[in-house]
Amino acid sequence: MRSVAAMTVAVFGAVAGGGACGERGDDDADANRMRVVAAFYPLAWVVSQVGGDLVRVSDLTPAGGEPHDLELTPSQVADVVDADLVVAMGAGFQPGVEAAVSDRAGTSLLVLDALARTGSLGARGAADPHVWLDAERMIAIVDAVASVMSEVDPDGRAAFARNAAGVVAELEDLDHDYVAGLSDCARRELITAHDAFGWLAERYDLEPIPIAGISPETEPSAERLGELASLVAEFGATTIFAETLVSPEIAETLADEVGGVTVAVLDPIEGRAAADVDAGRDYLDLMRSNLATLRAGLGCN
Secondary structure, eight states, rough: HHHHHHHGGGGGGGEEOOOOOOOOOOOOOOGSSSSESSSSHHHHHHHHHHHHGGGGEEEESSSTOGGGOOOOOOHHHHHHHHSSSSEEETTSHHHHHHHHHOOOSSSEEEEEHHHHHHHTTTGGGGSSSSSSGSSHHHHHHHHHHHHHHHHHHHHHHHHHHHHHHHHHHHHHHHHHHHHHHHHSSSEEEEEEEEOOOHHHOOOOOOOEEEOOOSSOOOOOOOHHHHHHHHHHHHOOOOOEETTSSSSSHHHHOOOHOOSEEEEEEEEOOOOOHHHHHHTTHHHHHHHHHHHHHHHHHHTTT
């Protein structure tokens, strides 16, 4: 597993600019923490876990918001331009964020660009941005963030490395649980509302069958729905997976057309619902909840 993460040592080829945190003072510690702007929740979670109390993290995508359609306010653009570090996906995932990043003089990490340069994306490439749903590649993101934070704040290098090692251990446990939990299932066809789970499917040997495309706003044609109805019947699928933050209407339409099929909800973890924020559920909690949903829907032992 660590072979993927190790490739992120070349991440600096995808990092632009520079900067450093100010000296830390006991009387003004917060003001002297590294100011990091993250484009949306999975990246904000990584930054917070790796940075600990040495960083102040701002998430551009609000709770309950859909990151694909994020339009920055003028104050958010100013935050991006002025931050010590910005962490975004790149590859056109959030064009407004990337436009603001291009106006920066400071350090920025575009995750997909960095992983592509190191070969960590493999054959799927950057066309599908949902790499954070693959726990192994999430490790690569953690390593990349720790590396660039150490460039911005060399004095924090030891703390960042220590924190990153702890997060990597948790992600390795998560990956192990997914491999074990999805190893023996009655069905391996993963029928989802939109094409967000390709990386997860590839890592854990499932066959992704999205109703719509990469963007959750993409509407499938009647012909596409007919084709999928035939596939659902052919595979003997019992569950179609809708998503949090997106209307379940498309999944419910297909389920109604087939008949005898239920709709369950997976979380693409593009942003947390307000209820998850209130309950303190983080990335690891949401991934484990997804695993339980997948096991039930796919008939896993």
